[in-house]
Amino acid sequence: MALDSQLTGNAGLYYCCYHLSLLGWNVMPTARNARGVDIIAYSRDATRKLAIQVKALSKRSPVPLGTSLEKVMGDVWVIVNKVTSSPSAFILLPSEVKELAHRGEKDGRVSFWLQPISYDRECFKEKWERIGHG
Template sequence: MKLETQVTGNIGLYYVCYHLSRLGWNVMPTSRNARGIDVIAYDRTGTEFIGVQVKALTKRNPVPLGNSLDKVMGDFWVIVNNIGKEPQTYVLLPEEVKKLVHRGEKDGRVSYWLQPKSYCVDEYFEAWGRIGRGH
C-alpha cells in the first residue's frame, strides 16, 4: 500500500511523540506544514524544553532538505524511515545534519539532501538516549 505524503508525515510525527512520551516528556506537535520545529517537549517540571524536527520516509531514502540549510533547526532531528512496516529511527543533532548534508546542483539550482549512508549508521540508530528523559 502506498501512503500519501501527508499520511507518512503524520505517522512519523506521532511515532516520535509516542517515543518522547515514553521517555517522560510532555509532548506537543506544532502546526503541520509549518516551517521549523515539528514537536515541542518539556520535562515534568516545565523547566527544560526541547524542539524536534521530524522527517518521515516510507523507505530508506535520502532526506530532502530543500534549497537552503536555514530550515535545519531545533535541538534534535529524528528521521523515521520504513514508516509503513517496521519504523526505524535515527536521532541526530542539527549540527550533524548540516555536517553530513549532500549538496546537489542541477541547471543552476542548488538542493540539499541527507543520504542514507550518512544517517543510517549505528551512532544514530534508535539513539533516543541522546535526547534523554523528561524528568
C-alpha cells in the same frame, strides 16, 4: 501499504511522539505544514524544553533539506524511515545534519540532501537516549 506524503508525515510524527512520551517528555505536535519545528517537548517538571524536527519517509530514502542549510533548525532531528513496514528512527543534532548534508546541483539549482548512508548508522539508530529523559 502505501501512504501519501501527508499520512507518512503524520505516522512519523506520532511514532516520534510515542517514543518521547515513553522517555517522560510531554509532547505537543505543532501545526502541520507550518514553518518551524514539528514537536515541542518539555520535561515533567517543565524546566527543560526541546524543539524537534521530524522527517518521515516511506522507505530508506534521502532526506530533502531544501535549498539552504540555514533552514536546519531545532534542538534535535528525528528521521523516521520505513514508517509503514518497520519504522526506524535516527536521532541527530542539527549540527550533525549540516555536517553530513550532501550538496546537489541540477540545471543550475542547488539543493541539499541527507543521504541514507549518512544518517542510517548505528550511532544514530534508535538512539533515543541522545535526547534524554523528560
